[in-house]
Amino acid sequence: MDCPNCGVYNPEDRIVCWRCDQELPKPKESKKKADPAQAQRRMWLILLVALVVWILITWVLPRLLGGGLLPGS
Numbered sequence: 001m002d003c004p005n006c007g008v009y010n011p012e013d014r015i016v017c018w019r020c021d022q023e024l025p026k027p028k029e030s031k032k033k034a035d036p037a038q039a040q041r042r043m044w045l046i047l048l049v050a051l052v053v054w055i056l057i058t059w060v061l062p063r064l065l066g067g068g069l070l071p072g073s
């Protein structure tokens, strides 16, 4: 947010302005309160995608690439 005193930009996690040490107004907490269940669901989705990618890379891709080199397999 912008400093109310000197107008310079400050990162959201700053408590005081880096330039003039003016205390910054606290950012609204409502956005920080993420739904933990939703966050966990997202984490599982990321894990699932990572697993699929891992299977593709370690299992499917060598078979696809090796199919031409190893006839009969």
Ligand SMILES: [Zn+2]
Pocket (backbone or CB within 6 Å): 003, 004, 005, 006, 007, 008, 017, 018, 019, 020, 021, 022
């Ligand atoms: Zn300032």
